[in-house]
Amino acid sequence: MSCTGQYVPQLRARGYRMTPQRLVILHVLHHSKKHVSPSQVYELAKKDLPGLTEPTVYRTLEFLAENGLARSSQQKNGHIAYEIAGHEHHHLVCRVCGREAEVDHALLKSMYKKLESESGYQLTDSHLTFFGLCPRCQ
Amino acid sequence: MSCTGQYVPQLRARGYRMTPQRLVILHVLHHSKKHVSPSQVYELAKKDLPGLTEPTVYRTLEFLAENGLARSSQQKNGHIAYEIAGHEHHHLVCRVCGREAEVDHALLKSMYKKLESESGYQLTDSHLTFFGLCPRCQ
DNA sequence: TATGTTATTATAAAAACTTGCAATAAGGAA
């Protein structure tokens, strides 16, 4: 699990600690191709760390998202799923069949700027989910 | 509760029925100034319809959102809250203090168009939540 | 290496949310 070593200094710099629980959860996120639900993370991470508990998974995922190591997103069923933080992007999800498409943040950048200057808010989050109808379901 | 009579034909037209449960929940949404959680809706609606149950509230809120009478939105805690469908708008929420600001959909309209033409998706939902830092918390 | 501080965890319990199914009742037709 050397792939997760890179995250240690990111936490230390903020005064947080690295733990086996966080390492194993980061490992799961790091190797997941798509968004994973807390229960999926729990099932996968438990294999490497049998003592792991569900409350820890929920707390850790939220913690990682708050600190920029993970990203959360709303699924079609309303539940939250997570992924490791990588390039900035957004998602399109079909309300009918669930088909997903990814959108690069570049496409929304000017709108974000406009939104920031209009509102005075500084937008930290760049991981939206847009719901609609995919080409096949229209 | 005459304020909710307007919704009857909208449901009938789609082959659905109006019920006391739906009326009372619509009534709660109609008079709520801001987004309300399912449990808040349950507590308020129960006063007017004591037999009302929680599963009905959850199912009804989802049903109303699917049929355009209500809108759902993601809260800072990740939970879903609802409001009566009105003018198209989006929300800005401060990650630190929770302060909210509303954004008219007009500001995003051109970006939505671009997104639709780029992706082929037809965007049905116009009720996003942007997270960031409010002017005071930056 | 040994110690102290305190961030983090497991545990247990509660609260929130979902599901399957039988009973009910909305509303169209006679």
Place this chain on the structure above:
DNA sequence: TTCCTTATTGCAAGTTTTTATAATAACATA
């Protein structure tokens, strides 16, 4: 009005998510 179809609800049970708290362990310091 009465009957019929079936959308909708309540009930009971299950699952998921949250919360409080005491025990644990990361890691800074000596």
